[in-house]
Amino acid sequence: MPGGRPRSFDADTALDRALEVFWRHGYEGASLADLTAAMGINKPSLYAAFGNKEELFGKVLARYLDGPGGYAAAALDAPTGREVVERLIRGAVDLTAGEHTPHGCLCVNSVHACGPDARTVRQDAIAVRKAGEAALRRRLEQATDLPSRYEPATLAALVHTISDGIAVQAAAGRSRDELRQIGEAALRALWD
Structure with missing residues (x-):
């Protein structure tokens, strides 16, 4: 069974952009519209690649600790x-x-x-x-x-x-x- 379409975006770049949005606006201040616009993806792509907003934040938090x-x-x-x-x-x-x-x-x-x-x-x-x-x-x-x-x-x-x-x-x-x-x-x- 085929696995679906390949991603048309770089996941690391998208996470870096999500990190900046969360860092700038906080968890609750960061809307899905803000996140998807910054990440250059649509909501279905966000969910498919990173899960929901809470799961995305968990990935961003880990990236923050390993990075900045x-x-x-x-x-x-x-x-x-x-x-x-x-x-x-x-x-x-x-x-x-x-x-x-x-x-x-x-x-x-x-x-x-x-x-x-x-x-x-x-x-x-x-x-x-x-x-x-x-x-x-x-x-x-x-x-x-x-x-x-x-x-x-x-x-x-x-x-x-x-x-x-x-x-x-x-x-x-x-x-x-x-x-x-x-x-x-x-x-x-x-x-x-």
Whole structure:
């Protein structure tokens, strides 16, 4: 039995375009019309290739974590706890206030801007955030240079709170230079 028509679009390019729409508008703010227009496909093609909107978002979220948000996993490889935290905070500024990306964070926006009908999407974004914080906690447990006033779990939660705040401020229009200054002040407050 023949398998149907071959795709007339590049799935990776379509996912990148969907990522930008979700990142810019949030899950609920991204309409199917916005998504299909950006992706250059029609609704039946979207459903056939990516599933429904929720399934598409799951694929986009994974792409975000492996792509633009990948700085967070890479930061965990830094040799010291301070360098890990520096890379995370500076990476948050670069990602959320970048010149060529939507401002804010896909995960943060999805956690805060989803209503009851998007509960699964919200839970997925929360799970991603919790997993990132847990990975940071485990990495900080190995560090020998933490300030004595912080337990690894507390410091991990604090760094995630700072990063989330940076994302919210970026989405609200604060400039990249202002956010860099804020990030540097946060680093001094954590380690000095």
